[in-house]
Amino acid sequence: MGDDLTEAFLIYMFGLEGAVLYGMDARFSDDGSLQGVVVEDDQRLLQNFEYHRYSGGRHAQDINLDLISQFEGKGYGVNSGDLQGIHYNLCGEITSSVTTGVDPIKALIKFEQIYIENYGVVYTDGVAILEDHTMGTDAGDLSALMEEYGWHGERVGNADDLYPWRDERGWQPKPDQVADHLNNGRAVIALLNLDTITEFIEPVNNRNDASHWVSILQVIETREGDTVVRIFNPYQNREEWYPFDHIVDSWELQGNQTEPGPNYRAVVGTPPEELSWLPNP
Template identity: 30%
Template sequence: MAIRVSNESPSAAQAAAEAARRAAEEAARRAAEEAARRAAEEAARLAAEAASSAQGSDAFTSTSTPQGPSLSGETVPAEGSSLLIENTGDGSVNCLDGVGDVLAQAAPDELARSEVLFLTDTRPGAEGETGHVVIHQGDHIYDPATQQWSESADYLRDHPEYQVAGTVPGEVVHSILSAEPGLARQAALEQANLPPHLAQMVVADVGGGLPEPRWLEQGSRPPWFNAAEWNHLVPEDKAAILDEIRADWASHVEAMEPPWMREGTAPPPLSEDWDQLSPEQQQERALSQWEATVQEELAFYFGEIPEGGLPAEEPLLLSTNGAPWGQGMSGEWATYHQEGQDPIAQYLNTGLILGGEGDDYTHGNLCGELSVMSVVGLGIAEGLQNFNALGLTTQDGTAILSDGEALTNSTHLEEFFRQNGWQVVGEDGDGNAPAMKDLNGGHSAANTYNNNHAREPTSEEVQRLLADGGALTVLVNIDGAQDGMLASAGDSADDITHWVSVLAVSENAQGETYVRVYNPYQNREEVYSWEEFQNAWNTPSPSEQGYTYVAARPPETSTDAP
């Protein structure tokens, strides 16, 4: 008997093949799910063991760390995390924490419209070892690292280092992160049935870390690096160079940190309403100010200092000694500025400060006193009253402050430092604080015409003195026609001999040296190349040849005897 086969119907062989294919696909799917489940169980077991080990090591020692910038400029260190092991309440801040917080606070309709993008990081080195997550909602993307919304197209264009690995509905991610890490989290992941590469993806991009220039964020060539040489490097060598740049930047910021950050103490008053703030608000404001200072320093460290220097908008002294240092005509500087007087911050109504209402007169040469006060941390009224009480062999403090044109030399400033307990360079110390070396490495500074002079000081010698805990006040030339900016005596239109304090001498990312000074002329900090600073310091006036300075060390500072 013949069998007729319809063209529309599969043959028995075809049907069998199709059934076998489907069976193979189903078996592969089940095998993949089983592998993912076992991997998840193993990761959960290891995480639980690690947590148990950490808790058992010392039941009386807290392992939590307060959030905020640390010595390296990061928040609490955040290791790589994933949907399986992320604990949003552990105090460690990463992108999953940020996404989880936003989803947890979202209204139901917002949550329904949200999806989480899982991004792989294509950068070489440590940056590319973990991915990143952001929230996609309509035409916008929220990045938890910056805590800002951006147009989706703009965000993806500005971050070519990221590639979308997959998306997960926001409701699903919220449900997973809401479950406690461990068995409950594992069950939530199994119910979500995510692709394994998303369920197990490790992410760790952290908000609140050190700012970086865009080329460093994207793992690109440093601007000063020869393009041809860079292109010939293998990815590993490029990554090593970028990682070293990041490490040097972190070390630079660490060296800048004010004492209250290093020691965990309360920050200094940063505003007139400081006492009205709670300790938490004070800490928040101080951290915000510090972050602004670091952000500005980014431009100094990775950029070029323009010829003639430039003022710093975010003063280091503000974070170290509090307001109103470095903030121009504000606070006490405004209170004690006589109406109608030239708009120069250091022109203060000394008569009002010392004699009270009705005893008004402006002193025009307070740069030495103010430079020392900025270092010691005295307020305007307190500091000038302190100087007024000096009994000097040549001219006492009262005589200097009562004469609106009287100048100060290094002898006056040294005595001012001593009155506040500081040790002056070259003086004999004790067993805990040996004699302080001068800029040239000796213990006896030459004293000519009542001023100390260094012999061709190098930037390394100044760095050494500052790193030893010393303060350095130097006599420079400023240009009155250029708002008191430093300039060599031969280059300025209005030469003025002037005291300033050196706050930091640093090398930028390109190995060039720059100097940050506090200049009381307009109560601000300024940044110069080492060469321009040295030229202004070298010959401040025809009567003062050489590098004139006063160096001192606070009483609590001690160094090893040389």
């Protein structure tokens, strides 16, 4: 594929489907519609953390926690049978760590130590989450992990949040809003819908759906005026391109869009001052 700019240039010139003709790896549904375009290994903007070496299943994020020496014998993940030790809901921890430049295994060890309680209410309990393979993470958990590495995480999705998506154009995230965060060095970790059969980000179909944290890395507009985004998807430890509208249609919603939310939830991460000069991933 050439250097790192080749991929974005092809998409700018020809759009996602046109870029496939030049060698990009695309996946199509049975009806012929584009599901997603997988980024070539040598084109990835993020360092490729090889955390799937700890995977006990065919999905990279299904890490077998028993294989991590610090967790051995603690009963984390599935606690019996052939799948013992496997945790199925680590997308939040993995995405937060990779986005902030931290090895996911080291971040999981750090996450175990996080316990935040206020006035008798437990907000984050790393041990409890690691023990229960069905338990995922919320925006507060991701922010707590990012704070351990000097980042500041802000929840997005409620009307009174610091970075609300809502404006005179509607409740949904807009390309310029997401791009503005990235262009100012902030990370955007979004709660989208994963189709666990196709393994791509898809709108809810009430069959194979799973709420799934991903990191939005790049927003570009093609010469035809279409907006596309590059994301990091921890499910198979890869980066993928999608039309921006497809991402919005797949973004997590609760209830309708005429109420204060939470809708289109995300975490916006601001790096520590010593990293603020770096470009976004």
